[in-house]
Amino acid sequence: MSIFAALAITLATFTFMEFWAWFMHKYVQHGPLWVLHRSHHVRPSPRPFERNDWFFVIYGALSAVLFITGDNGARWWFWVGVGIAAYGSVYFFVHDGLIHGRLPFWKKTDSVYLRALNMAHKMHHKTQGRDHSQEFGLLWVSPKYLRLAREQAAKKRA
Numbered sequence: 001m002s003i004f005a006a007l008a009i010t011l012a013t014f015t016f017m018e019f020w021a022w023f024m025h026k027y028v029q030h031g032p033l034w035v036l037h038r039s040h041h042v043r044p045s046p047r048p049f050e051r052n053d054w055f056f057v058i059y060g061a062l063s064a065v066l067f068i069t070g071d072n073g074a075r076w077w078f079w080v081g082v083g084i085a086a087y088g089s090v091y092f093f094v095h096d097g098l099i100h101g102r103l104p105f106w107k108k109t110d111s112v113y114l115r116a117l118n119m120a121h122k123m124h125h126k127t128q129g130r131d132h133s134q135e136f137g138l139l140w141v142s143p144k145y146l147r148l149a150r151e152q153a154a155k156k157r158a
């Protein structure tokens with residue numbers, strides 16, 4: 001496995017995971033697995049761990065299996081595991097750490113992109129029920145939130 005192939009698989013997996021997370025969130029977590037995801041829409045969360053955190057355990061276990069069977073990177077699926085783990089870590093830091101304040105050291109950011117992402121996800125949490133929610137993705141942000149965040153930043157500077 002060349003370093004370029006490894007990198008390409010990792011990046012492709014990472015990108016695919018954003019789509020996958022959006023799909024799962026919209027059709028599965030707000031569908032048949034609402035029982036696990038509901039805890040995430042009850043705000044503020046009553047406990048440090050939510051039932052929704054099981055999704056991290058599931059994806060963590062999946063990437064662990066890919067690492068263990070991946071022959072230290074000689075097999076292509078090892079790098080799929082790297083992509084899943086990388087996406088999961090970014091998801092945790094941005095979604096749980098920044099947006100939901102579970103990592104208290106990361107409170108404010110001036111990044112237009114992160115502020116837009118925060119707005120879009122707060123929109124998702126406007127509803128506490130299973131239905132009629134919007135903005136199921138995380139890292140891909142609709143242009144309208146980017147525009148809003150840019151306008152806010154411009155106002156702050158003025």
Ligand SMILES: [Zn+2]
Nearest residue numbers: 025030037124
């Ligand atoms: Zn949701």
Ligand SMILES: [Zn+2]
Nearest residue numbers: 040100121125
């Ligand atoms: Zn959330």
